[in-house]
Amino acid sequence: MTQKQSQAIALVNARLIDPASGYDGPGSLIIAEGLIAEVLHTAHLPSGSADMKVIDCDGNVVCPGLIDLRVKTGEPGAEPKETLKSASRAAAAGGVTSMVVQPDTDPVIDEPAMVDFILRRARDIELVHVYPAGAATKGHNGKQMAEIGLMSESGAVYFTDVEHPIVNSKVLARVLSYANGFNALIAHRPKEPWLSDGAVATSGEMAARMGLSGVSALSERIALERDLALVELTGARLLVDQITTAGSVKAIKQAKARGLDVYASASINHLVFNEIDIGDYRTFYRLDPPLRSEDDRSALVDALADGVIDVVVSNHTPLPAEDKRRPFSEAEPGAIGLQTLLPALIGLHHDREIPLIDLLRTVTSNPAALIGLDAGRLAVGAPADLILVDIDAPFSLRERDILSKSKNSPFENRTLQGKVELTLVDGRIVYQSA
Structure with missing residues (x-):
């Protein structure tokens, strides 16, 4: 679909949730060439890992x-x-x-x-x-x-x-x-x-x-x-x-x-x-x-x-x-x-x-x-379409925060819980919270 991220990315110290496999626990992911290259059920990378951009997830959820x-x-x-x-x-x-x-x-x-x-x-x-x-x-x-x-x-x-x-x-x-x-x-x-x-x-x-x-x-x-x-x-x-x-x-x-x-x-x-x-x-x-x-x-x-x-x-x-x-x-x-x-x-x-x-x-x-999509899972070889989300972070949706051209949200001015911190598509960061 798009040009892949040139530098490998590691998401570490995360809570991985993968409904496809049933796994919900500590882990890290390595992303390369737009795909998930490695799935680790440990909070941190092994010593001597290759040079890559490392993002500390601080225990927050990483999921498809x-x-x-x-x-x-x-x-x-x-x-x-x-x-x-x-x-x-x-x-x-x-x-x-x-x-x-x-x-x-x-x-x-x-x-x-x-x-x-x-x-x-x-x-x-x-x-x-x-x-x-x-x-x-x-x-x-x-x-x-x-x-x-x-x-x-x-x-x-x-x-x-x-x-x-x-x-x-x-x-x-x-x-x-x-x-x-x-x-x-x-x-x-x-x-x-x-x-x-x-x-x-x-x-x-x-x-x-x-x-x-x-x-x-x-x-x-x-x-x-x-x-x-x-x-x-x-x-x-x-x-x-x-x-x-x-x-x-x-x-x-x-x-x-x-x-x-x-x-x-x-x-x-x-x-x-x-x-x-x-x-x-x-x-x-x-x-x-x-x-x-x-x-x-x-x-x-x-x-x-x-x-x-x-x-x-x-x-x-x-x-x-x-x-x-x-x-x-x-x-x-x-x-x-x-x-x-x-x-x-x-x-x-x-x-x-x-x-x-x-x-x-x-x-x-x-x-x-x-x-019939290959997405929706945390597995080696799967597309690196991923999100990092703080499920406990509260926020109030204001009209100025709505990115759609139309603003007809029933959730406007309601307090919600669960803030997206990072969105990756094919390994590219397409959204990062301020």
Whole structure:
């Protein structure tokens, strides 16, 4: 992707966390030619080690860089919201070394030329790894299957219609069947379109009190059951895109028990916030799917701890002020999250005592395995995509600290814990905290 770091680097006196191998303990790493050259389970290098740049990690965590499977940008077509460069800068600051950009751009990424455009732009930027997802249907119209095979050959890592559920079951079955022919991954939102139409919140006391149009949490379960039935029919690989309810957790667990090739993602927002957070009509919490009840949020966190949820995503959705500073029902849904994905996960570790290695698995080795990346692990010969993070360091996210072009973060002015000190991509330092 980029020019390699010329001088070897040694990260010493670290706490190495490698979800792929299960190791969590003291260690050091040697990086050369963009790759991990040596992994030592000792705090310091042997005497007589070759000349290299030595970075003392002071006991802080060194782990694989995060892989975020769901990132939106405005490029091409809506660059004032976000560019690939601004998103890459935010990613590096947040410890995200690989991100998958969604295909709902203008034009839509539904043909090989658009896949190639994204890959070429990322190479020109030379910050983090950027991979495109391809559209499942032409123009996200839900009618005509896109050129999945050709896009896969060009470098698309999975296929999705993003926020647009494929309503026609025959079309979705065809997409799944075709993708299954070459083991491609399909991601699909479980969203019942008619029940969800016009809804801006989850049905219940909170939405009723605020006078907001609500949708039952059951609408997600209804759509999910259909999708799971089609996976059973076709034998395809399916990533269920952002489950948010206890009912969906139960359905995913049962599907896995039946041997279906099904994986589930959850947005960090739905693991941290609940429907109470939309009080006072705070539009930075206007999301799609909408925030759910505390019972649903708690069920998601339990599912994360139990391994039912395979992947956590930022669902980074940049929106300018004119799209968010409106009455709640008129505001566009979405929030940025590249810089807050890791500290929010670390917060779950501190608050719920979930082992950090298990949380990191959902943003490193699991997503790497799903889309076939060699990253996400601390092993000799693996790409030196790494982060150094002080998991106990508190900080408050201010607007001036946000590197995305859009500033719509629900974490703004909240105290977070877990500060990225250093980010390396292919052995190059692409971010270092002040």
